Amino acid sequence: MVNLRAYWRFLVVARQFLPLLLAYARDRRRYLVIGSRRQVDEATQIDRAERLLDSLLKLGPTFIKLGQLLSTRPDVLPPAYIDVLSSLQDDVPPADWAEAKQVLEAEVGPVEDAFAEFDTDPISGASLGQVYKATVNGDDVAVKVRRPGVEDLVEADLRVIRWSLPILLYFVGDAQAFSLENLADEFAKTIREEMDYEREARMLEEIKLNFAESDEIRIPAVVDSHSGPRVLTMEYLPGTKINDVDALDEKGIDRERVAETLQRAYLQMIIDDGVFHADPHPGNLAVLDDGAIVFYDFGMSGRVNEFVQEKIVEFYVAVANQDIDAILDSLVAIGTLSPEANRDVMGDVMELAIADARGEDIEQYRVQQIIGQIEDSIYEFPFRLPPNLALVLRVATVVEGVCVTLDPSFDFIETATTYLTEQGYREETARQFIADAGDQVQDAARSLVRVPPKLEDTLDTAQRGNLTVQVELGDDKGVIDKLARRLVSGLVFGFSLLSTAYLYAGGDYYATAVSGVIGLAGAFFLWRSFRSKKGIRASPQFTRQEMKKRRGND
Known part of the structure; x- marks a missing residue:
């Protein structure tokens, strides 16, 4: 079917x-x-x-x-x-209640028995599910039901x-x-x-536990007795929509504080906890009267492994220190930036991005200058987005947009820098840098001791005439072959041109015609080799397949 x-x-x-x-x-x-x-x-x-x-x-x-x-x-x-x-926006007309009721009762039993009250008009509707308000044991709850037939x-x-x-x-x-x-x-x-509500319940409870000691973050509790693979019943926590700035101002809520709290919450989830809410659009965030932020809908949530966490910290620390080389190194290490990228051009791009993130005025000519550099210097823009970073990028971009809505002067870099400093990440990164530098100095010192004797032996061998150098040239892209073809075609064309002129002057018209045809063939092949799009040019080197091939060769 x-x-x-x-x-x-x-x-x-x-x-x-x-x-x-x-x-x-x-x-x-x-x-x-x-x-x-x-x-x-x-x-x-x-x-x-x-x-x-x-x-x-x-x-x-x-x-x-x-x-x-x-x-x-x-x-x-x-x-x-x-x-x-x-x-x-994931906002579609709700499914018919009669169909939704069949899904609900298949999971928790008859509605009249499971709930003291149940409002059949959904309070929100989305493409995969819709949410109803109900009452269980005297407490208001939100009941999320998967859309029938989805x-x-x-x-x-x-x-x-x-x-x-x-x-x-x-x-x-x-x-x-x-x-x-x-x-x-x-x-x-x-x-x-996202369609597996049991997974959503597990992720919700794990994140709730991570913020158990915070008064500024509220996450609804799951009602396990009324939940299943297609139904999720949670504590009902109504609040003011986070981007409704007028309503927040009327309630006297400090919007700048809310923006900072939201950003710090996501820094904690991604950098410290390794599990995060991945759909922070305004419909899934609300603010209580005391300024606490409520998170809804954990269907889109993800995990970050330790390696990615470490590289994200290195990236944030580099941004905080405005160390362009360290930023590029961290992007290469995490697999987002090709090692073949032009570092000068990408450095300019990063400087521009940092200035924009800080809300600084950027002169238009500077933007055009960098765009020109990119077009002139890069065959194909060298950014890639590995799967393990897609949700992280989504979170970063959406959260920044929400924070700027709350506070137009919001400085993401300043908030991240403060958080990293408070958690000791900047000091830890600095210590690691010093340790790595010390190891490199020791390696260099050992090399200084080992190299002179080996160099002396090599020079003695060369002096005796016994030194043999074997060079192995790798050319898996066929560049040398293309150059050789061009060289041969050029020689054929040049020689035929001279021969044709000589034979024509000698009156041997048949031989002149043969020589001319050979020359034209050489000219044609030479012209085609330079016109071909498959000629000698840069090509993207940083693909997953290419990296696997390199690792296999190593």
């Missing part, structure tokens, strides 16, 4: 996306398979992004979620698309996405192909986890 539905959905999806895909393909090659790249202005990109947004909304829950994920992936889509898709629809759509991926990869560049393959796997994993 799912297969049959998937085939039908594939046709529906193809009808929606094919015009956009063809337009994108024509941007890469004017005549689809041949021709130069077209220049597409921002207005055209915005128009296409709006058509993409409309298509995602028409295709329903799975593609709404996909659009939300794409809005956090600058390694997949241009900035104009990101801006348009960022407005995509499992089959999602599974069919995930198959469609898998079937469509090879087609998409044909039309995009290497950088986007790397990110799209990761994105498809990540999306399937994320949306299945």
Whole structure:
């Protein structure tokens, strides 16, 4: 049944996306398979992004979620698309109560027996589930019920996405192909986890425990007796929506303090705890009258392993110290930046990003200058987004937007610096740096002792005429072969040109014609080698496949 539905959905999806895909393909090659790249202005990109947004909304829950994920992936889509898709809200009309009631009663039994009161009008609706208000044992609760029939629809759509991926990869560049393959796997994993309410309950309780001693963070308690794989019942904690600044001001709540609390909470979750709430849009955050922040909806939540935590700390410390080289080193180490990147250009980009994060005025000519450097110096922009960082990036961008809404002068770097200093991370990083430097000095000293005797032996061998040097040149990309072909073609063309002139002067017209044809052939092959897009040029080196190959060779 799912297969049959998937085939039908594939046709529906193809009808929606094919015009956009063809337009994108024509941007890469004017005549689809041949021709130069077209220049597409921002207005055209915005128009296409709006058509993409409309298509995602028409295709329903799975593609709404996909659009939300794409809005956090600058390694997949241009900035104009990101801006348009960022407005995509997971807000759809609620399912019919009769259908939702069947799901609810299959999990917790008859509604009249399980709940003292139950309001059948949902207080919020989303693509995968909807939330109702009810009463259990005299306490108000929020009951989250999975949308009826959504499992089959999602599974069919995930198959469609898998079937469509090879087609998409044909039309995009290497950088986007790397990110799209990761994105498809990540999306399937994320949306299945979001439909598993038992997993959500476990993540919620773990994060709640991590903030048990905080008076500034409130997380609803789970009512286990009324929860299951498709139903999650929680403590009802109403508050003021975090981006409703007028209501917050009326209640006398310090918005600057709320912004700082929110940022510090996410720093703790990502850096210290290793488990975090990954969907911090304003609909999932509220503020109580005492200024405490309430978190809702833990369907999107993630974990960070120790290695990633360590590298994130190194990155934050480098940003706090405004150490550009250390920032680039940490990005390379974590797999976000290609080791082949032009460090001078990327250093300028990082300086600009830090200035923007601090809210400093940036002169337009400086922006244009850096953009020009990027276009002139980088074959393909060297950023990648490994799967283990996708949710972290989503959190960082969305949280910063919420904080700036609360406090337009919010300085993320200052808040992060203060937090890192209080937790001792900056001192720890400095100690580690000194220890590493000490090890390097010791290694250098040992080398100074070992090298002179070895150098003397080598020079003695060379003096006796017994020194043999074996050079092994690796050329897995065929660069030398291409150079040799060009050299031979050039020699053939040059020699034939002289021969043709000599034979023509001697009156041997038949030999002149043969020599001329040979010369033209040499000229043609020489011209084609320089026109070919597969000639000698830089290519992205930092892909997951390439890294695996390198590790295997090592």
